[in-house]
Amino acid sequence: MAVWTLGLNHRTAPIDLRERFAFASDQLVLSLQGLRRTFETHKEVAILSTCNRTEVYCAGDEVQWRQTLKWLADTGKAHVDVLQSHIYRLEGDASARHAFRVASGLDSMVLGESQILGQFKDAVRLAADSGALGTTLNQLFQRSFAVAKEVRTSTDIGVHSISMAAASVRLASRIFENIKDTNVLFVGAGEMIELCVAHFAAKSPRSITIANRSATRADMLAAMHGGQSISLADLPARLHEFDVVISCTASTLPLIGLGAVQRALRARKNRPIFMVDLAVPRDIEPEVKDLSGVYLYTIDDLTHVINSGQSHRQEAVAEAEAIIDGGVQKFMAWLERRNHVPLIQELNLQADAWRQTELARARKRIEKGQSVDSVLESLSMALMKKMLNGPLRELNHPDGVQREKALEAVRHIFLND
Template sequence: MAVWTLGLNHRTAPIDLRERFAFASEKLEQSLQGLRQSFATHKEVAILSTCNRTEIYCAGDAVHWPETLAWLAQTGQTQVDVLKSHTYRMEGDASARHAFRVASGLDSMVLGESQILGQLKDAVRLAANTGALGTTLNQLFQRSFAVAKEVRSSTDIGAHSISMAAASVRLASRIFERIQDTHVLFVGAGDMIELCVAHFAAKSPRSITIANRSAERAEALAALHGGRCMALADLPTRLHEFDVVISCTASTLPLIGLGAVNRALRARKNRPIFMVDLAVPRDIEPEVKSLSDVYLYTVDDLTEVINSGQSHRKEAVVDAEAIIDEGVQKFMSWLDHRTHVPVIQELRVQADAWRQTELARARKQIEKGQDIESVLESLSVGVMKKMLNGPLRELHHAEGAHRQHTLETVRHMFLNT
């Protein structure tokens, strides 16, 4: 059984390319089915799609790079050669090691962050529910979760970690001397925005406002931090009210355009606006970055701030890699043993066929009134002959060194010597 991984992330591809391959959660099931259908034979597949990465995990009889690349390129409406230059491809132990490193937070923009583990578990759960996951990938991911748990509990990989939410607050503090004097708008109400609201709320801004498609979720989050809500439809007309705008939604199209920001700047008399776009695809049109008095940052722009705290965790990384190496070895050993499964199954089928044949013969003999002892003797002799037929034939026909090897094998299997 072969295992392979195709992916692109914040290190290999710019955000304008990554957003082409961001899979909307409501369409992921359809995408999984489409990926499986792109292969000529049955394959196990799973898709992990976050703001920093899109990865395809596959398992099958052999590695199929052309089909995997072609499907992903077509999905993102990108030429295969262009996509190929921005992706990483791994198979076997390298694929397993990558999955374990991703689950453990070692491959994240924020070293040691734990959010990716939840995202990976969601991706695996969806693949399992749609029937795209089989024994091999299930083992790979379950082992990756176990390794991640051990890394988290046995090392300090998460210590001194600077999240995107914390990085956003640090950057805002560079623009505004006092966060306490700012009005902050959060667009979206997902996990990332929840983290951002908590970090900004700790700085006690003048006001917190949340705009989200689901009013219920926005109201719950606003109530938790003493904020208020507004409708997404009001964004263009009320944008000028806010000094800080943090956006992270699952929208496939920008929610905040160049024109809206331009009008907001005029209404603010060119007082600066600090904006962070944590969404992929982006919520804020990229052209906004060119405007004076607008400080727009994307997930890629936060790297410098995030990396500032990573030197403290070098020793933890070494310990984590050792745990991952052991996990990879165990998985590859399990995978190697899986190659014997078809032969084992054939042996079981053949042995059962012999058993059924001799059992049927014995029943006929009993029906004819033969003595039970002679029937049992005949049954046992018949099974014995069938069981020994293959080994004896090999011993009779083997020659030279092969004969000696066959002799040793038969002794080991039947005589325990």
């Protein structure tokens, strides 16, 4: 059984390319079904799609790069040649190691962050519920989660982690002398926005406002931090009220356009606006970045801020990599054993056929009045001869090299207690 991974992430592809391959959660089941139809020889697939990466995990009788790459390129409406220069292809132990590193937070933009593990589990759960997982990928992912848990509990990989939320606060502090004097708007109400609200709330801004598609969710989050909520429809008219705008939704189209920001700047008399777009696909039109008075940062722009704390975790990384290496070795050993399953099944069938044949003969002898002892003697002798026939034949093979191999195998199988 072959295992392979094809993907692109924040290291290999810019955000304007990554957003073309971001899978909306409500479309993932259809995407999994479409991917499965692409292959002829297997049906095991899973898709991990986050702000920083899109990865396709597959398992089958043989690696099928061409079909996998073509499917991904077609999905993102991109030429294969263009996509090819931004992807990574991994198979076998490299594919397993990558899955373990991703689950453990070692491949994240924020080294050691824990959010990716939950996203990975959600992707696997969805693949399983849609019938896209089989024994091999399920084993790979369950082992990934177990390794990630060990990395978390046995190392300090997340101790010095600088989150996207913390990085956003740091950047805002560079633009505004005191966060306490700012009005902050959060667009969305998911897990990432929750973290951002908590970090900004700790700085006691003048006001906190939540704009979200679901009013109930927005009201709940706003109430937790003494803020207020508004509808997304009110966003263009009220954008000028806010000094800081943090956005992260699952929208497939931008929610804040160039025209809305231009009008907001005029109303603010060109007082600056600090904006962070953590969404992929992006919530804020990229042209906004060119406006004077707007400081717009995307998820990729936060990398430099985040990397400032990475050096403290190199020892923890080394410890985590050692745990991952052990996990990879165990998975590959399991996978190799799985490759022997057809032979094991064939051996069992053959042995059972011998057993059934000799049992039938023994019953006939008993019916004819032969003693139980003689029947058992004949039964055991017949089974012994059948069992030893193949090995003895190989020990008498005309080729000397083959005889030596047979000799070593017979000693190992039959003469080792």
